[in-house]
Amino acid sequence: MTTFVFFIDIINYHVVNQTCSKTRHYALWIQFLNADPKGSTLDVNGLALIMVNVIKSKANIAVNKINQLKGSIPPAQKVALKSCADKYNAILVADVPQATEALQKGDPKFAVDAANDAAIEANGCENGFSGKSPLTAENNVVRDASAITSAICRLLL
Helix, strand or coil: HEEEEEHHCCHHHHHHHHHHHHHCHHHHHHHHHHHCCCCCCCCCHHHHHHHHHHHHHHHHHHHHHHHHCCCCCCHHHHHHHHHHCCCCCCCHHHHHHHHHHHHCCCCCCHHHHHHHHHHHHHHHHHHHCCCCCCCCCHHHHHHHHHHHHHHHHHCCC
């Protein structure tokens, strides 16, 4: 509750309330914003850019884990792991730059599309494994960060 009060004092209450009401992941959203020292001083566009950076950071963590798993994953999961590598490459090479550019140019529609695509890519990675995915935690955080980003960007439409 203290965190919420802190953000109410710093950021326009209406913006926070409207943003939070459109995201299912309020606690995670606050965690991401608290991790960035600029999070308490930005407008909605700035908050969206923070979240795009969160997607990038979390996707890089997933790529590092994929690289670690390459030598130790069971052969039956190698195709799924390769697919995940491709999906996370798409997030880092296409979705993150598209969202960043769209927000910088004041065209949030394309940022929404990019964030939604990043969530689809993370879900696709998760669903590509028959059985338990070794990337569940990474896929979930990228998916959730992407959903938060999309919700924030929709406020700019």
